Amino acid sequence: MPVKIKIEKKEKHTRARLGKLTTPHGEVETPIFMPVGTQATVKTMTPEEVKETGGRLVLSNTYHLYLRPGHDLVKEAGGLHKFMNWDGPILTDSGGFQVFSLGPLRTITEEGVEFRSHIDGSKHFFTPEKVMEIEQALGADIAMAFDECAPYPCEKEYAVAALERTTRWAERCKRVHKREDQALFGIIQGGVFPDLRERSAKELLAMDFPGYGIGGLSVGEPKELMYEVLDQLMPIMPEDKPRYLMGVGSPDCLIEGVVRGVDMFDCVLPTRIARNGTVFTHNGKLTVRNAEYARDFRPMDQQCDCYACRNYSRAYIRHLIKTDEILGIRLTTIHNLHFIQHLMQNIRQAIREDRLLEYREDFLKVFNAG
Numbered sequence: 001m002p003v004k005i006k007i008e009k010k011e012k013h014t015r016a017r018l019g020k021l022t023t024p025h026g027e028v029e030t031p032i033f034m035p036v037g038t039q040a041t042v043k044t045m046t047p048e049e050v051k052e053t054g055g056r057l058v059l060s061n062t063y064h065l066y067l068r069p070g071h072d073l074v075k076e077a078g079g080l081h082k083f084m085n086w087d088g089p090i091l092t093d094s095g096g097f098q099v100f101s102l103g104p105l106r107t108i109t110e111e112g113v114e115f116r117s118h119i120d121g122s123k124h125f126f127t128p129e130k131v132m133e134i135e136q137a138l139g140a141d142i143a144m145a146f147d148e149c150a151p152y153p154c155e156k157e158y159a160v161a162a163l164e165r166t167t168r169w170a171e172r173c174k175r176v177h178k179r180e181d182q183a184l185f186g187i188i189q190g191g192v193f194p195d196l197r198e199r200s201a202k203e204l205l206a207m208d209f210p211g212y213g214i215g216g217l218s219v220g221e222p223k224e225l226m227y228e229v230l231d232q233l234m235p236i237m238p239e240d241k242p243r244y245l246m247g248v249g250s251p252d253c254l255i256e257g258v259v260r261g262v263d264m265f266d267c268v269l270p271t272r273i274a275r276n277g278t279v280f281t282h283n284g285k286l287t288v289r290n291a292e293y294a295r296d297f298r299p300m301d302q303q304c305d306c307y308a309c310r311n312y313s314r315a316y317i318r319h320l321i322k323t324d325e326i327l328g329i330r331l332t333t334i335h336n337l338h339f340i341q342h343l344m345q346n347i348r349q350a351i352r353e354d355r356l357l358e359y360r361e362d363f364l365k366v367f368n369a370g
């Protein structure tokens, strides 16, 4: 079993659990936030800096790496770990979400998805078998199945068709997935329809994957609706398998997801907003590029002990960003990754002490007041 989760503690008042996820490239604590490194790099960060912020498991993306530099090149380099010099665990998303996000540039059939590259418009065809070939060549510790992510909103009939195809494609992935040192996770779909979510989960649970992605969320639906889907879905998920809420999320969504029993998260938000000059602070978001910070010589977050907050002021970081100095977005990225990992550390401690609901209230009261 290349990947398994050991539940160390269940929080007394919620569905939250503290766990250890064992992978071929080491063991990590859960609940965990996984920084996104779409093109084999967490943008602007060296691997050492990602680790320094608390990152332990990073994501990369099949769709992007297939297009550039090509999975055969990464394989020739010795696989993704060697290629990007990351010695911890890696998870690759299957591209299911990316090819579906391409909108009119793709055609879905039972066989697979024909799509045009967002780079040069060239035509490509992803089948479950092709995606498994790519992910096995990349060599991540966890590979996600090739699924169909239904958009939000969508007709129930569309969600049914997408979940049924996702189940059939999951079987096709499982049939050709041979790499022993790589865990294949199924992805649960079903849109925002409780009966469809239950059906998708049961069909995939019957295939006994070592872990499960919860897909089709964080696609524009209201947060409350996402929480409702989780409230209905999580009770039927097995206790001994990791639950990975894909594409989530912001600090409030991370806490709400953990409360509902989610173990794994990934989201581009912390690194993406950092590149736009916006950072998370304990009092909410701060857009350090704004003029009001031109002569503000305090750190971005006075409660933060990250490298950026220990050594630089808002005024300096604003100056760097305004003058397109690369160090600027490196410092905001270091801070945001540290902030999210520190939040996850506090969440894990709150689970240990059975005070997650109090922590949620205290954190959100200050964070949302900002």
Ligand SMILES: CO[C@@H]1O[C@H](CNc2nc3cc4c(=O)[nH]c(N)nc4cc3[nH]2)[C@H]2OC(C)(C)O[C@@H]12
Pocket (backbone or CB within 6 Å): 093, 094, 095, 096, 097, 098, 101, 144, 145, 147, 148, 149, 150, 187, 214, 215, 216, 217, 218, 219, 246, 247, 248, 249, 267, 268, 269
């Ligand atoms: C807050 O960040 C925005 O929200 C999207 C993240 N939300 C998301 N939901 C996902 C669902 C699936 C899925 O069903 N299947 C597979 N295989 N992968 C998935 C990946 C997903 N990521 C980001 O995507 C854009 C770029 C639109 O903005 C970001």
